[in-house]
Amino acid sequence: MARKSPIFPGPRTARGAVLAVLLSNTDQAGAEPLRGRVTLAAIVKALKRKYNWPIETTSFPSNAADGRATWATVYSLPPEVIKAAMDARGRDWLRSSLAGRETD
Numbered sequence: 120m121a122r123k124s125p126i127f128p129g130p131r132t133a134r135g136a137v138l139a140v141l142l143s144n145t146d147q148a149g150a151e152p153l154r155g156r157v158t159l160a161a162i163v164k165a166l167k168r169k170y171n172w173p174i175e176t177t178s179f180p181s182n183a184a185d186g187r188a189t190w191a192t193v194y195s196l197p198p199e200v201i202k203a204a205m206d207a208r209g210r211d212w213l214r215s216s217l218a219g220r221e222t223d
Contacts, residue, residue, distance in 0.1 A: 123171040125204060130216035134170070137162045139216040141174065141196045142209055163194050173200055 128134040137159065166172045174194050181191035196204075205213075 122173075125172045125200070126170045127208070127212045128166070128170055130212060133157055134162050134166055135216050137194075138166060138170075138172065139213055141172075141194065142201055142204060142213055143217075144201065159194075160192070173197065 128138060130139070133155070163174050163176070167174050174196060176192060176194055178190050178192045181189050183189045201209075
């Protein structure tokens with residue numbers, strides 16, 4: 120079965136903000152925190168299932184600020200997916216996403 124092409128969500132949505140970070144290949148730790156009750160994991164799940172983005176997940180052991188053991192998760196898109204998306208309409212979409220954040 121052929122893989123469906125990724126779909127771009129609205130650029131000024133939480134899903135759009137997360138996808139913008141993934142496409143721009145910027146550090147997630149520097150990204151603006153998400154507002155509301157939706158978790159990053161839920162947004163990534165929606166981008167994978169509903170919008171067909173092949174987001175990769177890597178988890179590793181870490182320490183919380185209070186010393187407890189926890190897990191850290193990093194989300195990324197393969198370089199070839201980023202290139203294909205940018206060669207499609209990704210550059211324009213990313214510009215509109217970033218421009219929307221400047222006016223908030």
